[in-house]
Amino acid sequence: MPKLNRKFFENNTLTVAKELLGKTLVFNNYQGIVTETEAYIGENDPACHAAKGRTKRTEVMYGKAGFSYVYLIYGMYYCFNIVTEQQDFPAAVLIRGVKLKSEQHLDGPGKLCKHLGITTEHNKIDLTKSIYFYIKDNNKNQTHNKSLNFIQTPRIGIKVGIEQLWRFKLVKP
DNA sequence: GAATAGATCCGC
DNA sequence: CGGATCTATTCA
Numbered sequence A: 001m002p003k004l005n006r007k008f009f010e011n012n013t014l015t016v017a018k019e020l021l022g023k024t025l026v027f028n029n030y031q032g033i034v035t036e037t038e039a040y041i042g043e044n045d046p047a048c049h050a051a052k053g054r055t056k057r058t059e060v061m062y063g064k065a066g067f068s069y070v071y072l073i074y075g076m077y078y079c080f081n082i083v084t085e086q087q088d089f090p091a092a093v094l095i096r097g098v099k100l101k102s103e104q105h106l107d108g109p110g111k112l113c114k115h116l117g118i119t120t121e122h123n124k125i126d127l128t129k130s131i132y133f134y135i136k137d138n139n140k141n142q143t144h145n146k147s148l149n150f151i152q153t154p155r156i157g158i159k160v161g162i163e164q165l166w167r168f169k170l171v172k173p
Numbered sequence B: 001g002a003a004t005a006g007a008t009c010c011g012c
Numbered sequence C: 001c002g003g004a005t006c007t008a009t010t011c012a
Helices: A013-020 A109-116
Strands: A024-027 A030-041 A068-073 A077-083 A091-100 A105-107 A133-136 A150-153 A167-170
Touching: A013 A030, A013 A091, A030 A105, A077 A109, A091 A109, A091 A167, A105 A109
Parallel strands: none
Antiparallel strands: A024 A030, A024 A133, A030 A091, A030 A167, A068 A077, A077 A091, A091 A105, A150 A167
């Protein structure tokens, strides 16, 4: 069950978002299967935080792939993303849903972060180096998503860029 | 400085 | 459908 490396995240963001489905997120003592993701890609994506260019907040997305991007939304919820693509290209995958070992399903980015305890303290962490915060391959799903069923829909909670089907969600076979 | 919109969630 | 609650960004 190898930890996902930089190369995995340096890929095309849509590919990474799809392939993250079924992978295992490790955060401290928690382990959970990723069930839902969304892609935010580049300055031409109006829903991406980097659409307005490089700022203090978005500079993580311009950095190396495999780093965490955590921010506070609506004054009360954190959202956890993983930076993708090459250096200087701003893109990330939002983790929207995780199923824990306890069969508990954390459905929604805010809920997920609240339950696991992810905050801006965990912003800009290298997930390929951290020993407590990373993604690993599942034994069962070594060969991509061949056996995994997922649907594509518009992204949730945004007013622009809704024409793109950049949300990926696992469904029961 | 002040105003406002925002990748959410919960309860009514 | 509105309120909670705070910050990054925009506007004056």
